[in-house]
Structures are given as structure tokens and as C-alpha cells.
Amino acid sequence: MIPEFLSGFEKRMELAAVVDSIVNRRNTSEDIEKLFEKHELDNIILSILTFIMETTLTENQDCTIETISSFVRGILPEYQKNYSIEEAETLTRYLIKDILQNKGDRRLYSVMHYGSGMVEIPIRLISDKINSDQKIVYELTRQGYNFMFRTKEVDDELGFEIEEIKLKMLISKKNYKKAVSQSRELIRMLINKRNELNQFTSQLRNSVSTISGDEYDTLIREINSMLEQEYDTMREIRDMITLAAKRLEDEEQRFGVLDDKLKTAKAEITTITANVETALDYQRTLLTECKSLKKLYLEVLTDSIAYNKIKTYNFEEKILTPLTQVEIDSEENLDSIFTKLLNPLFLPAMNRFLNLNLVYDNQSKIKKYEESILMHEEGMAEEELYRQVIERKNNVYVQIIDSLLSFASLHENKFLFTDFFEHLRSLPYFHDLLENRMLYLTMLKLYEYRVVNITRWQTEGIRTKDCNGEFDLSYCFSCIEDRQPSFYSILSISVEKSDNIFSYDITSMNNLFFEVKKA
Amino acid sequence: MRRALKIYRKLIEDGKLHDKDDPSLYADYKDSEVRDMLESFGEELGFTLVDIPHTVYLVPDIDNDLLSFSLRDMRENVASSARLVEAFLQCYIVMTILYLFYGGKNNNPKQRTFLQIKDVVSELDTQFSNASEEMQDTLESKYSINFKNIAEIWASRPIYDDTKRTTRHEAVMRACRLLERHKLTEFYDDKREIRTTQRLDDLMINYYLDERRINEINSIFSTGRGN
Numbered sequence: 001m002i003p004e005f006l007s008g009f010e011k012r013m014e015l016a017a018v019v020d021s022i023v024n025r026r027n028t029s030e031d032i033e034k035l036f037e038k039h040e041l042d043n044i045i046l047s048i049l050t051f052i053m054e055t056t057l058t059e060n061q062d063c064t065i066e067t068i069s070s071f072v073r074g075i076l077p078e079y080q081k082n083y084s085i086e087e088a089e090t091l092t093r094y095l096i097k098d099i100l101q102n103k104g105d106r107r108l109y110s111v112m113h114y115g116s117g118m119v120e121i122p123i124r125l126i127s128d129k130i131n132s133d134q135k136i137v138y139e140l141t142r143q144g145y146n147f148m149f150r151t152k153e154v155d156d157e158l159g160f161e162i163e164e165i166k167l168k169m170l171i172s173k174k175n176y177k178k179a180v181s182q183s184r185e186l187i188r189m190l191i192n193k194r195n196e197l198n199q200f201t202s203q204l205r206n207s208v209s210t211i212s213g214d215e216y217d218t219l220i221r222e223i224n225s226m227l228e229q230e231y232d233t234m235r236e237i238r239d240m241i242t243l244a245a246k247r248l249e250d251e252e253q254r255f256g257v258l259d260d261k262l263k264t265a266k267a268e269i270t271t272i273t274a275n276v277e278t279a280l281d282y283q284r285t286l287l288t289e290c291k292s293l294k295k296l297y298l299e300v301l302t303d304s305i306a307y308n309k310i311k312t313y314n315f316e317e318k319i320l321t322p323l324t325q326v327e328i329d330s331e332e333n334l335d336s337i338f339t340k341l342l343n344p345l346f347l348p349a350m351n352r353f354l355n356l357n358l359v360y361d362n363q364s365k366i367k368k369y370e371e372s373i374l375m376h377e378e379g380m381a382e383e384e385l386y387r388q389v390i391e392r393k394n395n396v397y398v399q400i401i402d403s404l405l406s407f408a409s410l411h412e413n414k415f416l417f418t419d420f421f422e423h424l425r426s427l428p429y430f431h432d433l434l435e436n437r438m439l440y441l442t443m444l445k446l447y448e449y450r451v452v453n454i455t456r457w458q459t460e461g462i463r464t465k466d467c468n469g470e471f472d473l474s475y476c477f478s479c480i481e482d483r484q485p486s487f488y489s490i491l492s493i494s495v496e497k498s499d500n501i502f503s504y505d506i507t508s509m510n511n512l513f514f515e516v517k518k519a
Numbered sequence: 520m521r522r523a524l525k526i527y528r529k530l531i532e533d534g535k536l537h538d539k540d541d542p543s544l545y546a547d548y549k550d551s552e553v554r555d556m557l558e559s560f561g562e563e564l565g566f567t568l569v570d571i572p573h574t575v576y577l578v579p580d581i582d583n584d585l586l587s588f589s590l591r592d593m594r595e596n597v598a599s600s601a602r603l604v605e606a607f608l609q610c611y612i613v614m615t616i617l618y619l620f621y622g623g624k625n626n627n628p629k630q631r632t633f634l635q636i637k638d639v640v641s642e643l644d645t646q647f648s649n650a651s652e653e654m655q656d657t658l659e660s661k662y663s664i665n666f667k668n669i670a671e672i673w674a675s676r677p678i679y680d681d682t683k684r685t686t687r688h689e690a691v692m693r694a695c696r697l698l699e700r701h702k703l704t705e706f707y708d709d710k711r712e713i714r715t716t717q718r719l720d721d722l723m724i725n726y727y728l729d730e731r732r733i734n735e736i737n738s739i740f741s742t743g744r745g746n
Contacts, residue, residue, distance in 0.1 A: 065708065097635060097712075104633040104712075128632075136707055300572075312728035313736070315622045322740040323611060324650060324666040331603055338610040340581035340739045345617075345722055346701040347534045348566075348579055388710075435679070 002114045010113045014121060017109035018147045021123045022046070026107070027098040032091060032428050040079050045095055046151070047075055052126060053140055053148050056195065057188040062137040068092050082410075084402045085483055086395070090428040096138065100126050127199050142196045163189060164233045171240050176268035183275035186234075190282035193223055197289055204293075204300055216297055223290050231283050238276045245269045390469040396432055397467075400442045401476040402484070403427070404452075408516045409488035417443060417512035418502055438471075443495075443512055445471050452493040491517040522547045523556035530568075530577035534702070535718065538573045548575060569726045576722060581735060608669040612694040615643060616704070620715055621723045628728050629720065635712045639691045640678060647673045 022045050033041065051071045055063045066089070073088035083091065097103065101124075108120040125144035131137045140148065163186050170179035200219055248266050252258050258266060319341065328334045407420050424430050424439070433439040446452055457477050467475040480487065498511040526548055529536050538545040547553050561567055565583035569576040616639060623630035647670035679688045695713050698704040703719040706712070715723075726732075 093711075097633075101632075103635065103638055104631040106630060130707070134707070310725060310728070311730040312628050312724075313730045313733050314624065315618050315628070315728065318733065318736050319614060320618050320622075323614060324646075326665065326740060328603065328607060328664045334603060334607055334610070337739055338606075341610075341614065343581050343583065344578045344727055345703060345719065348531050348577060 006114045010111045010119070010121070013109075013111035014143070015147065015150070017111065017121060017123050018125065018143060020109060021102075021107055021125065022099075025099045027103050029094055029098065029428075032094050035081075035426055035428070036079070041095070044072065044075070044079070045099065048072065048092075048095060048100075049125060049140065049144060049148055052138055053145065053188075056139045057145075057191045062131055062135070063139065064135055064137055065089065065092055065096065068096065068138070082406060084399065084406060086399050086402075086429060087427055094428070096126070101128070129198075129202065139195050139199075140192070141199060145192045145196070164237065168233075168237055168240065171237065171244060171272070174244070174265070176244075176265050176272065180268050180271050180275070183272045183279070186279045187275055187282065190279055190286065194282060194286055194289065197223065197286065197293060201293055201296060204296060220290065220294065223286055227283055227287050227290070231280075234276065234280055234283065238273070238280065241269060241272050241276060245273065390467075393436075393438070393469040394467045394475065396435070396438050397442060397471050398476045398479045399429065400433055400439055401452075401473070402480050404493070404514075405454075405480065405484075405488045405490050408490055408493055408514065409518070411516060414513065414515050416498065417514070420514070421502070421504070440509060442471055444509075445473075446493075446495045447497065447512060449473070450495055452495065453491075454487050455491045486519075489519045491519055493517070520556065522550070523553045523560070526553065526557060527560055530575070534577055536575045545575075567726075569722065571721050571725045574721060576718070576726075578722065578726060581739065604664050604668050604672055607664060608672055608690065609694055609697070611666075611669055612639070612643065612691055613698065615639065615646070616691075616694060616698065616713075617723070620719075621728060628724060629715075633707070633712045633714045636688065636691050636695070636710070640687050643673060643687070643691070646670075 023042055025045075036044075048068060048071070051068060052063050055061050055067065061067075069085070069089040069092040072092050072095075073083055073085065076083050076088065107123045109123050110118050110120050113119045123143065124141050125147065126138050127141045128136050128138050163182065167179055167182045167186060170176075170182055196219065200215070245266075248258070248262060248269065251262065252266075326337065328337075403424060404420060407423050408415070411419075424433060452473070454477065457474065462474060463478045463481075464472060464474040465478060477487075494515040494517075496513040496515070498513045500511045502509055502511040526536060526544055529541065529544055536544055536548060548557070557568060565580040567578045567580060569578050616634065619634055619639065619642060620631050621628045650666050650670040673687060673690075676685055676687050676690070679686055692710070695704060695706065698713070698719075699706060702716055704713040704715055707714055
């Protein structure tokens with residue numbers, strides 16, 4: 001006999017599972033984790049979730065890796081860390097893709113469902129989608145939103161209805177300031193519900209087997225309650241706020257002018273009116289989308305009944321393991337295996353063989369035709385590869401100079417290359433800087449120049465926007481200026497050779513001595 | 520006949536026929552007479568029609584030489600002078616990517632929504648390092664190659680080096696580009712990750728992984744061992 005108080009226990013455990021996914025995170029990178037004190041990354045992850053909630057639900061904007069990264073960079077000084085744009089982006093990618101998205105893999109947690117036994121529930125706090133610009137954008141899932149909602153806002157499930165009542169009370173008490181934020185909360189809830197609906201729709205389109213009828217029922221019930229019962233209440237609120245606005249207008253006409261307090265109230269009423277209108281708009285949109293979802297759900301269910309579910313074999317056992325044991329003794333042998341493995345997936349290659357024009361033409365033309373396609377494809381790949389290589393090299397040079405300036409800003413007057421090198425070692429992209437000896441070559445270049453003179457470069461006014469993959473100080477400055485116009489308050493850095501020797505791995509060179517002039 | 524040929528042509532050109540993109544052709548396809556005719560084409564020309572809700576795919580039979588790609592494509596994908604072992608490596612990477620996406624057990628084979636290139640490299644690192652420890656050196660013929668050879672090639676390459684085309688990262692990128700050309704995956708996030716297309720999801724879940732293909736899959740490896 002299971003005690004009544006254990007009914008719904010799995011919901012409590014779901015919350016524990018969510019917390020577990022953050023504090024006992026998987027796919028951890030030692031290189032990144034060691035840069036932070038204990039619990040600091042937990043705080044940053046929660047901050048990111050809050051940012052995603054605010055951006056996507058309150059401001060209704062797209063949340064990309066770049067916007068999240070810019071937010072992370074902004075809060076890092078609170079953790080006594082100043083990261084460059086690239087460093088912040090590396091950290092953000094790690095937290096979003098490796099941790100919160102579990103590298104794209106599902107994360108499961110076993111919870112006791114009293115009466116049914118242990119069940120595995122998927123844990124996913126954020127989901128992504130591709131926007132119209134083909135960029136990946138992030139938003140909270142239902143689980144993520146519920147978790148965030150409980151961590152601060154309220155601890156019950158009355159949701160929309162109670163939030164509406166709160167708004168009504170605030171307006172009737174003329175507490176417009178609080179009513180403004182309360183009206184925003186309502187919009188946030190509605191946007192969240194719309195996102196939830198879209199995520200559900202996309203999940204439904206991808207695989208009906210991954211969702212349960214219960215999930216569908218809950219979602220539809222909640223949306224119906226928001227729409228059918230609460231739409232009238234929202235209209236009442238609109239009437240109340242219109243009345244409040246009218247009263248203020250009368251007052252303004254009577255006295256000719258409003259005092260500061262009333263002016264603030266007027267502005268607040270305008271904001272509330274706009275928010276309430278937006279909320280009503282969202283309710284109407286949800287109504288339409290909800291109808292489409294119902295239709296889609298029925299269609300997919302009908303399809304899944306009409307088409308038998310296919311039983312699948314084990315890919316690893318049947319394909320991957322045999323591949324590790326196979327012995328290839330000829331090209332035909334390899335051709336035979338892989339053509340057979342990939343034929344069912346690759347596009348039919350009819351054009352090359354059965355194109356009528358080619359059949360009637362002579363044999364050499366076929367060869368030429370094939371070669372021209374292949375050369376074109378190869379050429380495109382080469383070109384793209386070359387472009388990527390150049391871009392990557394340019395980025396590394398900018399990273400080195402940016403890190404040098406940012407490091408110099410933290411030091412009074414002088415420091416050694418060894419100190420700077422130690423700092424670089426703690427950065428997630430350290431190994432990128434050592435590739436092709438780019439870090440050492442840059443240092444030697446700076447030594448050749450003797451002075452890294454930002455003031456002179458600024459006065460000359462020459463901006464370099466392109467670079468061919470070779471170190472170009474002017475190009476580095478131009479890039480840094482775009483994101484750090486103050487250049488960390490550095491005016492110039494003189495570079496001198498020191499007598500002692502710096503060695504790392506197989507590299508050995510004279511240590512360098514940097515003298516900094518600041519604004 | 521004319522309607523069946525039109526559909527056949529469409530399937531050869533695009534590999535699929537979708538109800539929303541070509542409603543009239545799709546409606547013709549639903550006509551049992553046309554469908555029977557297409558199935559006869561399939562029997563004679565060596566292909567199967569994979570019919571899933573709203574879409575039909577043309578899938579060449581595994582031993583169909585007329586409609587298939589050839590290993591030549593794979594070698595050219597690695598480089599004009601690619602050796603057999605490099606072609607084997609490329610093929611193995613492609614299969615590993617498919618495994619990472621669709622290696623899930625039970626009724627839900629798709630286990631990931633995206634794959635980062637760095638994670639594919641790291642998965643291959645693990646697989647190949649295990650191979651080096653476990654596999655024997657002896658081969659039946661001195662001209663033969665096996666998994667250990669591709670593991671050695673892999674290990675000899677740097678992970679990333681801007682100046683070289685033969686890096687582990689680049690090998691994975693090539694495999695991804697090949698999959699992209701066949702409309703199976705797409706690059707995202709400045710080519711740091713790939714995601715599957717609807718085409719790949721449909722084909723894997725509704726056809727490729729079908730348990731009824733087990734004999735066919737087993738037969739591939741029995742010929743592969745040269746027996």
C-alpha cells in the first residue's frame with residue numbers, strides 16, 4: 001500500500017534531476033573547469049538560464065551563442081575574470097553545448113514512480129532551433145522554464161490565473177509600478193507557452209514515439225485554460241486600465257498639468273496598456289496555433305497507426321563492429337562493402353551514367369564531364385579550406401594581441417613574457433596559440449618593432465580590415481578597436497630582450513621584457 | 520505509363536517525392552495502377568520505394584551498379600592520390616557519424632540532435648586507440664588492410680594544423696562534406712557541428728535500420744572478408 005503523500009513523488013524527483021544535471025554535469029572539460037572556483041560554474045550556468053529566459057520571454061528576442069557569450073563576458077568580472085570575446089565564446093559553447101545540451105545526446109535520470117516502478121525521464125533545460133537566418137537560437141524547454149520559475153518567482157502551479165489576479169489587484173490599488181512588471185510576467189508566461197507549443201510541434205513532427213499522450217493533454221489543457229477562461233479576465237484588465245487612464249486624462253484636463261507623481265503614473269499606465277494588448281495578442285495567436293497542433297497531432301497519430309513501427313537492429317553490433325574485423329584485400333572488395341552500406345542513403349547517381357546526352361556523346365566526353373564536376377567540387381573545397389585557414393590564423397593573431405593588451409592593463413608598468421605565457425596557459429584556447437608557433441613568431445615580430453604604439457596608430461588613422469593570414473599589427477588593432485575602443489587604457493608597450501632564456505616544450509628563446517604606458 | 524515515368528524521373532533527380540512540393544505527382548503516385556508500375560520498374564532496375572507519411576524515397580538496392588555512387592567518389596573525396604587505406608578510413612568515419620546519430624537502442628534509434636566535429640574526432644580517437652591495443656598485426660595477405668591500418672593512419676595525423684590537409688579534423692570534415700553533398704547532414708554554427716536532414720532521419724528510421732534487412736547487412740560482410 002503506497003501512502004497518499006507519495007503520489008506525484010516523481011515530480012519532486014524531476015526537480016532533483018534538473019539540479020543534478022547542473023551540479024553533477026557530464027562531459028566536463030578539465031581545462032575549463034579548473035579555471036573556476038568550486039560552485040562558480042553552477043552560478044554561471046544558472047545565470048545563463050536566467051538570461052535565456054529574460055531574452056526569449058520578456059524581450060522576445062533570439063538568443064544565439066554570440067548574445068549569450070556577450071552576456072557571460074559581462075558577468076565574468078563578478079567572478080574576478082576578464083575574458084576576451086573569444087575566451088567568453090569558448091566558455092559559452094562549453095556550457096551550452098557540452099553541459100546544458102549534453103553534446104546533443106539525451107540525458108536521462110531514474111525516478112521512482114510509486115505504483116509503476118523506476119522510470120527514466122529525459123532532462124533538457126534548453127532546446128535549440130534554426131531561425132530564418134540559419135542561425136541556431138536557444139530557448140528554455142518546459143522543464144527549464146518550470147525550474148527557473150520555481151527558483152525565484154512562485155512555488156505553486158496556479159500560474160496564469162493567479163498572475164492575472166495579482167495584476168488586477170495592483171491596478172485597483174493604483175500600484176502601477178508593480179503592475180508594469182506584473183503585466184510583463186503575464187507576457188512572459190504566454191511567450192513561454194507559445195515556445196512550448198512550438199517545441200512540442202517540432203518534436204511531434206520528428207518522432208511521435210518520443211512524446212506521450214499525457215504530455216499532449218497537459219499542454220492542451222493548460223493552453224485552453226489560458227485562453228478560454230482567462231481571455232475574458234484579460235479583457236476586464238484592459239477595461240480597468242483604460243478607465244484608470246481616462247481618470248488621469250480628466251485630471252490633466254481639470255488642472256491643466258500633472259505633477260511628477262501623476263506623470264509617472266501616466267507613463268506606467270501606457271506601458272501596462274501596451275503589455276495587456278500584447279498579452280491579448282499572444283492569447284489570440286495561441287488559440288490559432290493550438291488548433292493547428294490539435295490537427296497535426298491527429299494526423300500524426302493516424303499516420304503512425306497506418307504505418308507499422310519498424311523494429312530496428314543494433315547498428316553497433318551489425319555494422320560498426322564487423323567493420324573493425326573486416327580484412328580488405330582489394331579495391332573491389334572495399335568498393336563492394338561501402339557501396340552496399342551507403343547505396344541506400346546516398347542520392348541516386350543516375351546523371352553520370354544514364355544521362356542521354358552523355359550516352360550519345362563519345363566516351364572521352366563522359367570522362368571530361370566527370371572530371372570537370374569533380375575538379376569544380378574539389379576546387380570549391382580547396383577555396384573554402386584556404387579561406388578558413390586564413391581566417392583562423394587572423395583570429396589567433398588578434399587573440400594574442402588582445403590578450404597581451406588585456407594582461408598588460410592588469411600590470412603596473414612592467415612584466416616578463418614568462419608571466420604572460422603563464423597567463424595564456426590558463427586560457428581555454430591556449431593550444432590554438434601555439435599552433436604553427438604563431439605565439440612565438442608574434443613575440444619576435446613585436447621585438448622587431450620594439451614598440452607597440454597604439455597612440456601613434458590611432459593618430460595615423462589607418463584602419464586595416466583585411467589580412468592574408470600573416471601577422472599584421474594594424475589589422476589586429478582594427479579588430480580590437482571594434483570591441484575594445486579604449487584598448488584597455490594602454491597607450492604603448494615597449495619590448496626588450498631579457499638575458500634569461502624561456503623554454504617550453506621544444507621551444508627555447510630569449511625571455512622578453514614588456515614596459516607598459518597607460519592613459 | 521507516362522505518369523509513372525514522370526514520377527520515376529522526379530525520384531531519380533531528387534531522390535524523393537514529397538506531397539507538399541509536388542501535390543499532383545504525389546496524387547498520381549497514390550494511384551494503385553501507377554504505383555504497381557513503379558514497383559515493376561523497381562524490380563527490373565533494382566531499387567526500392569520507401570513510402571513514409573507524405574514522402575516517397577527511391578533507394579537503390581545494395582548491389583545496384585546503375586544508380587549507385589562508387590568508391591571512386593569516396594577516394595576523390597579524400598584526394599586524387601588517395602590510397603585504399605585512406606578510402607577505408609573515410610568510409611569508417613562516415614559510418615561512425617551515422618552510428619553516433621542513430622546508435623540508440625530500442626524503439627528510438629536517433630540519440631542525438633547534433634554532433635560537434637570535435638566530438639566526432641574524440642570518439643574516433645577512443646575507437647582507434649582501443650584498436651591499436653587489441654588488434655593483431657597479422658593479415659592473411661600482405662596486400663590486405665584492416666582496421667588496425669586505418670587506426671595507425673589516424674594516430675599519425677595531428678588533430679588540427681592549418682597548414683596540412685591531412686589532419687584528423689579535416690578527415691572528419693571531408694566525411695561531413697560528403698554527407699552534405701548527398702543531402703544527409705547539414706553544417707551549422709560556423710561548421711563546428713552537423714545536424715541530420717529530414718531525408719536522413721526518414722531513411723534511417725524507416726528503412727536503413729529495419730530489422731528485416733539483417734540478412735542483407737550480414738551478406739555485405741561475408742563478401743567483405745573475401746570468403
